[in-house]
Amino acid sequence: MTKAKKGVTFNHNPLLRSELPAWRPRFVLLCLLGGSLALIGRAAYLQGVNDQFLQAKGESRYARLLGVPATRGKITDRQGDVLAVSSPVKSIWAIPEDARLSPAQTRQLAGLLEMDVNEVNQKLAVDKEFVYLKRQVSPELADHIAALKLPGIHDQREYRRFYPGGEVTAHMLGFTGVDDKGQEGIELAYESALAGKPGSRRVVKDRRGNVVEDVQSIRPPQDGKEVALALDNKIQYLAHAALKQAITDNKAKAGGVVVLDAKTGEILALANAPTFNPNNRVHLTGDQLRNRALTDTYEPGSTMKPFTAALALENGKFTSNTIINCAPGRMTIGTATISDAHPHGALTVAQVIQKSSNIGAAKMALTFQPEVMWKMFDNLGFGSPLKLGFPGEVGGRLRPAKSWRPIEQATMSYGHGISVSLMQMANAYQVFARDGDMVPLSLSRLDAPPLHGTQVFSPQTAREVRQMLEMVVQPGGTATQANIPGYRVGGKTGTAMKLVGGRYALKYVASFVGIAPISDPRLIVAVMIDEPTGGKHYGGDVAGPVFAQVMGGALRTLGVPADAPLKPLQVARQGATSAASGESM
Amino acid sequence: MARLNGFLLMLVVASSLGVVASQHQARKLYAAVEREQQRSSQLEVEWGQLQLEQSTWAAHARIEKLAREKLAMRPPQSGQIIAIEERP
Numbered sequence: 079m080t081k082a083k084k085g086v087t088f089n090h091n092p093l094l095r096s097e098l099p100a101w102r103p104r105f106v107l108l109c110l111l112g113g114s115l116a117l118i119g120r121a122a123y124l125q126g127v128n129d130q131f132l133q134a135k136g137e138s139r140y141a142r143l144l145g146v147p148a149t150r151g152k153i154t155d156r157q158g159d160v161l162a163v164s165s166p167v168k169s170i171w172a173i174p175e176d177a178r179l180s181p182a183q184t185r186q187l188a189g190l191l192e193m194d195v196n197e198v199n200q201k202l203a204v205d206k207e208f209v210y211l212k213r214q215v216s217p218e219l220a221d222h223i224a225a226l227k228l229p230g231i232h233d234q235r236e237y238r239r240f241y242p243g244g245e246v247t248a249h250m251l252g253f254t255g256v257d258d259k260g261q262e263g264i265e266l267a268y269e270s271a272l273a274g275k276p277g278s279r280r281v282v283k284d285r286r287g288n289v290v291e292d293v294q295s296i297r298p299p300q301d302g303k304e305v306a307l308a309l310d311n312k313i314q315y316l317a318h319a320a321l322k323q324a325i326t327d328n329k330a331k332a333g334g335v336v337v338l339d340a341k342t343g344e345i346l347a348l349a350n351a352p353t354f355n356p357n358n359r360v361h362l363t364g365d366q367l368r369n370r371a372l373t374d375t376y377e378p379g380s381t382m383k384p385f386t387a388a389l390a391l392e393n394g395k396f397t398s399n400t401i402i403n404c405a406p407g408r409m410t411i412g413t414a415t416i417s418d419a420h421p422h423g424a425l426t427v428a429q430v431i432q433k434s435s436n437i438g439a440a441k442m443a444l445t446f447q448p449e450v451m452w453k454m455f456d457n458l459g460f461g462s463p464l465k466l467g468f469p470g471e472v473g474g475r476l477r478p479a480k481s482w483r484p485i486e487q488a489t490m491s492y493g494h495g496i497s498v499s500l501m502q503m504a505n506a507y508q509v510f511a512r513d514g515d516m517v518p519l520s521l522s523r524l525d526a527p528p529l530h531g532t533q534v535f536s537p538q539t540a541r542e543v544r545q546m547l548e549m550v551v552q553p554g555g556t557a558t559q560a561n562i563p564g565y566r567v568g569g570k571t572g573t574a575m576k577l578v579g580g581r582y583a584l585k586y587v588a589s590f591v592g593i594a595p596i597s598d599p600r601l602i603v604a605v606m607i608d609e610p611t612g613g614k615h616y617g618g619d620v621a622g623p624v625f626a627q628v629m630g631g632a633l634r635t636l637g638v639p640a641d642a643p644l645k646p647l648q649v650a651r652q653g654a655t656s657a658a659s660g661e662s663m
Numbered sequence: 664m665a666r667l668n669g670f671l672l673m674l675v676v677a678s679s680l681g682v683v684a685s686q687h688q689a690r691k692l693y694a695a696v697e698r699e700q701q702r703s704s705q706l707e708v709e710w711g712q713l714q715l716e717q718s719t720w721a722a723h724a725r726i727e728k729l730a731r732e733k734l735a736m737r738p739p740q741s742g743q744i745i746a747i748e749e750r751p
Contacts, residue, residue, distance in 0.1 A: 149707075149711075152711070152714075159718060159721075160714045160715065160717075160718050161718075163711045163714060163715050164711070165708065165711055165712055165715065166708055240715050242715055242718035242719045242722060243718070243722065244722075246722075246723070246724065284690075288694060288697075289693070289694070289697050290690040290693060290694065291689075291690060291693060292693065311723070312723060315723035315724065315727075316723075319723075319724070319727070564744070564746075640746055
């Protein structure tokens with residue numbers, strides 16, 4: 079009993095004193111053992127075998143994959159002026175099911191979005207999980223809407239492209255779609271350089287949604303590159319303004335102006351009319367969108383004659399002073415008759431260009447082998463696209479020499495039966511602006527001028543034709559309106575009838591392509607006015623003044639020294655000032 | 664032995680507290696970096712907008728209009744131009 083007294087009190091219970099059956103504690107022990115084994119097994123399974131799933135689940139509680147947006151590159155002109163820039167905007171979207179708005183809230187939202195209340199209700203009534211209420215609103219407005227804390231209304235960051243130049247640079251730059259991808263013009267041509275590549279990274283977020291740790295950067299974002307165009311914003315504006323004025327004055331259907339740097343082949347300006355505002359493209363027509371200077375062809379007419387004259391000089395059968403009898407202003411080749419707008423008598427080759435005689439050009443052309451003439455056109459870049467990379471470039475029409483009949487060879491010498499784009503024409507005039515060679519054109523700014531071009535004519539021929547071109551703008555020529563005080567300029571007029579349904583109609587394309595200053599040509603300006611109906615239709619009358627305005631302004635902008643006397647001439651010489659200021663210099 | 668154990672235990676506790684503290688510090692610094700990066704991208708956006716604004720104000724069309732209408736300026740006639748000759 080002493081033992082019992084020492085022991086625990088429940089032993090006093092007589093019921094407990096009876097022996098338990100031996101299997102019961104073993105059974106319990108086994109159960110416990112089995113249970114713990116099951117737990118260990120489960121733990122091992124979760125830790126060792128099926129760990130990926132749980133780790134992923136755990137990570138998803140705190141880790142987030144964030145998209146890192148990349149911006150589209152800017153487009154600038156050659157001086158670095160911004161022509162196109164992407165700026166963040168927000169799009170307001172909704173989950174219609176969650177958007178249970180009171181009528182007052184709907185009115186408020188519609189008011190902020192400048193939308194009709196019914197329109198908002200309609201959009202929210204659709205049976206979809208996602209609906210845009212309005213795309214591309216200003217960030218301030220989006221913040222305002224977010225502050226209302228409306229259920230089911232969210233915003234999303236997007237980029238919108240802005241073009242400060244508006245309609246002035248519209249055709250050159252093109253535009254992007256609502257997804258910030260290039261659709262036209264430079265935006266499309268340079269899409270791969272301009273487009274940014276969005277990146278992504280994995281981060282750890284805390285309870286309040288702040289990023290606390292960068293786990294890994296999966297893909298760093300790549301911002302689009304800035305593209306510097308060869309375009310000069312000021313010259314572009316000059317070209318645009320002069321063209322717009324001419325289109326209005328001459329009641330013309332359309333027109334185009336191209337300005338090239340003859341030294342480097344850079345495209346300094348490209349203007350078209352009619353144009354459009356790239357920032358607001360709601361009522362856009364195909365007519366406004368057409369980039370006539372690059373994607374449309376026309377029959378160039380007499381602007382082709384200088385090439386005929388150059389080939390004649392090059393062949394050695396003619397000199398500038400060779401007399402060609404152009405009387406009586408009509409000429410029959412085969413069954414067709416060609417004529418001059420104003421009959422001339424005997425003219426020298428230089429006068430054929432100055433007075434723009436079709437007969438004179440045709441008589442020169444008929445002395446060439448068709449293959450030789452075709453080869454010249456091909457060398458000048460006619461008949462094949464310029465390969466600038468600009469969307470929609472055309473090559474024009476130049477039929478193979480084998481199929482030429484004599485009458486066609488004659489008409490081609492003065493620019494009929496062949497079609498070119500305005501850019502091709504400006505490009506070809508490089509042979510006169512440079513010493514008979516051509517360099518490839520460039521849309522983007524070049525750091526160094528191309529070293530050498532392809533020689534088409536000898537320097538001697540190019541210089542002689544340049545003299546003829548200067549005569550065109552002098553008294554007795556067809557384009558005295560193209561004269562620019564202070565500079566020696568040269569160029570050639572073109573007045574072509576338009577082919578309508580296979581026949582020449584009384585509709586004209588007036589054009590002028592010129593170079594300046596003649597002593598050391600720096601610029602090429604090509605002007606084309608389609609269907610002037612204001613009473614004048616000659617290239618000299620319609621396109622000449624546009625040329626003078628653009629060329630004069632551009633030369634002054636670039637600071638090209640004057641090479642012709644100004645009347646009355648006032649020159650302040652440095653010698654005079656230093657004499658006045660005594661010996662201090 | 665017990666003393667060594669106690670010492671090691673203290674070391675463990677101290678170093679774990681250090682880990683916690685430095686982790687906290689790192690997160691605070693990271694948050695700061697994050698903020699600055701956001702600020703930099705915001706400034707980038709603002710720079711773009713300012714460039715946009717500048718080009719809008721400096722548009723040649725606007726300048727020509729102001730010069731002609733408000734300031735009554737006009738291009739000089741050929742007789743009014745004085746050319747300055749640079750001596751080589």
